[in-house]
Amino acid sequence: MQTVTMPANDVENIHKNDLDLLSPQSGDVYLVAYPKAGVTWMTEIVTAIYREYATENRNLGKEFGNAVRAHAFCDVCPMARRRNANNQNKMNKNVVGFDANGKEVYENDEEKRRRIISLHFPLKRMEKMMPEVFIDDAVKLIYVARNPKDIAVSYYHFHCMNEALPTPESWEQFLDDFVKGYVRWGSCLEHMREWNKKQHDLDATGKHGQLLWLTFESLKKDLKGAMRLICNYLGLNLSDRGLANVVNRCTFASMKADPKRNHSSNTIFKSDFLRKGKVGDWKTKFTVEQNINFNKFMARELENNFSRLRLQDDEL
Template structure:
């Protein structure tokens, strides 16, 4: 049962904005913890590929690229009739009246199965580690992340109420976001990568700057070798503007999103934070950022 099978107004009305609560030390909402036991017991297969990100870091983008890398030759129909959120299910999501992400992942017909998660590293079901699955992690700079997350929460009817921009920014700094602190997330995954050759850690800014080069790196990590023509075609098809127009990629068929408020794929740029942060907010943010990141080797670019 695909996610977009939910379209009756009655069911839509029954979806309410979630409230944040502390879950094993991470801010979460019930839409991502309701199915906790089942998700933790998920049986990964050795060829599964997990796409992991903090929200709004290019998850759909990388999902789309991987889907094209593996399945663009499978059937043209797949690309034109199956939305990306059905091709790459969201493991932990459990919204009433919709098929859970875990059930969708269990029934994926493809091999490899492409599965996405926003879990911090400590929440990943253990079978992914036991099966030695490959994991692609994408990180995006904090300033663009918080701006993108704000617009997303405005238009996504199952996310907590974002409030105004300045209070949202404060909550982000405090880590009071669904899936917790950005700082903990990017650093937790980075630390795990140091001891695991099965994690490919990518940066959103690098993808924007040189998509082709990042696709090359992905290919060598995954051990796939598309022809130069195929690679070029994927690079062209996965550009932001063409994905934004693609109904199967842009989430416009997703029942929980209100496109009257904002598109799901808004700008896809690096540096849009400059249109949102005041000078004072930027100074406060930078001071706090330095403290929180002082022991981290991670280097992010906030402009390119």
């Protein structure tokens, strides 16, 4: 596989219709994760929470039920925003995102909508390009971490099935590139480590509600409990029935069975976008030697402080 790194010039790597996503608005929720750590899942969760909240609070208008979802840096996310070249009635306006039903939302849309914006930004890039996110209390951040071994395996398979990405020469070569950070979005462990430090720094300055840290593993272990935590963080109350509806909609099986959420019509993918969604799938790919070496790598990069990242030793 050819080594892939992000361009040095941030702006060159952003489509023009992504620039507005880097200007936070009151009520925005930014979902951040390294690729294949769970940002797609978290997008579905927040969307479902908003949708159910709108159903239970119809007096609030449509801003939650009609929330727009978008992904910044769509040049490395081909299923994200794009120019509509076919619908003449829309005068070829840019697609700025999608609503909860998967319908395209066009630029200059006049409807009031909450924005759910997912991205893979490393912390330094986020601080450089949109520092307001860490200042405005009306903007929320949710970070999703995952066992780096499971990320490596999932990212490898994603390269194998995605025609927009270089096909790996082998699992061994991809793992070597992954460890060295020679993949899109750079080092996975640095990504998680820096964002975790940011959360602690924000807490230390009294901004406890600015960044919610979650793990893929915690979502798998107790999805309902995690959703209740997310609701509290966003200041939204759902009934037990509403919460159950959200949980049922956001199980991996439910998402995988839905062609829209599994992106089945996207010809750029040679197989299902949603593959397994399991904890510990790394065990099917890592050799004993690879596991030993990777553990040493994690111990060095994370300074043996797995608990601070809220990843348990038995998950690693």
